Amino acid sequence: MERPDRDDAQPTGPQVDTSSPNVARMYDYYLGGAANFAVDREAAEKALAVTPEIGRFARMNRWFLGRVVRYLCDQGIDQFLDLGSGVPTVGNVHEIAHQHDPEARVAYVDVEPVAVAHARALLADEPHVSVTQADIREPRAVLSAPGVSGLLDFSRPVAVLAVAILHFVPDSDDPLGVLRAYREACPPGSYLALSHAARITMSEHEARGGQEVYRGTTTPLVLRTREEIAALFEGCELVEPGLTPINHWPEATDEPPTNGYGAVGRMR
Numbered sequence: 001m002e003r004p005d006r007d008d009a010q011p012t013g014p015q016v017d018t019s020s021p022n023v024a025r026m027y028d029y030y031l032g033g034a035a036n037f038a039v040d041r042e043a044a045e046k047a048l049a050v051t052p053e054i055g056r057f058a059r060m061n062r063w064f065l066g067r068v069v070r071y072l073c074d075q076g077i078d079q080f081l082d083l084g085s086g087v088p089t090v091g092n093v094h095e096i097a098h099q100h101d102p103e104a105r106v107a108y109v110d111v112e113p114v115a116v117a118h119a120r121a122l123l124a125d126e127p128h129v130s131v132t133q134a135d136i137r138e139p140r141a142v143l144s145a146p147g148v149s150g151l152l153d154f155s156r157p158v159a160v161l162a163v164a165i166l167h168f169v170p171d172s173d174d175p176l177g178v179l180r181a182y183r184e185a186c187p188p189g190s191y192l193a194l195s196h197a198a199r200i201t202m203s204e205h206e207a208r209g210g211q212e213v214y215r216g217t218t219t220p221l222v223l224r225t226r227e228e229i230a231a232l233f234e235g236c237e238l239v240e241p242g243l244t245p246i247n248h249w250p251e252a253t254d255e256p257p258t259n260g261y262g263a264v265g266r267m268r
């Protein structure tokens with residue numbers, strides 16, 4: 001008997017575009033997940049062939065996210081707005097936060113229908129967690145969505161997570177203005193945690209090759225400089241150790257830096 005194609009197990013529907021690769025599903029593939037289609041796997045393999053570093057970036061980024069959430073929990077944060085949350089995988093934000101505080105609230109937001117469908121299926125019985133399908137470039141719509149405004153109390157500190165998403169927001173979509181709108185919704189003492197792809201050890205050739213593959217997705221990849229990424233923390237004071245390669249936060253290791261910067265900022 002023929003084995004059913006693994007793609008048959010994926011949520012489909014009018015919103016799921018399987019004709020072109022998608023960054024959420026490619027990222028899932030790098031992390032060893034199954035929420036991806038042939039078109040995503042093909043693009044991901046092309047990207048890995050020219051930029052092998054992408055796989056390490058994905059794993060290190062996930063590791064960074066975990067450390068950041070633990071740090072924020074230690075600061076007493078019990079509300080998270082996870083922008084571009086992706087397909088659920090190991091070490092999800094609510095799992096880490098609930099180890100610290102089972103009452104912690106986590107609002108996941110992603111635009112990709114497959115990521116949202118997987119998250120909803122996983123979290124159906126999970127209290128204090130919501131999943132909203134929305135475009136983070138529309139902060140008003142995100143902030144007023146029932147899954148966000150009905151779950152998070154914006155009169156108390158919130159952690160806004162923008163982890164590995166702003167490199168999919170080009171300057172023409174005003175990433176600074178987008179972040180400002182979220183910041184303005186949060187009281188002082190809230191946090192912004194962010195990671196962003198950058199060229200640190202990659203050659204120009206590798207960077208361009210990777211970007212070329214991502215141009216075939218709905219969200220091309222923008223690499224920003226350290227200074228440009230630091231500027232995204234407008235209105236925040238960076239906590240120690242500041243903006244570092246993601247695998248060196250909060251402590252440098254002997255490992256070479258990954259090609260992405262990350263930091264946590266406390267909103268003033």
Ligand SMILES: C[S@@+](CC[C@H](N)C(=O)[O-])C[C@H]1O[C@@H](n2cnc3c(N)ncnc32)[C@H](O)[C@@H]1O
Pocket residue numbers: 023024025027061062065083084085086087109110111112115134135136137162163164165168219
């Ligand atoms: C590389 S994944 C990162 C997932 C997760 N934040 C992490 O760091 O493990 C980027 C996610 O951002 C989502 N995304 C990209 N552009 C978006 C947008 N404009 N609005 C909402 N989500 C977006 C993608 O669908 C994808 O799930």
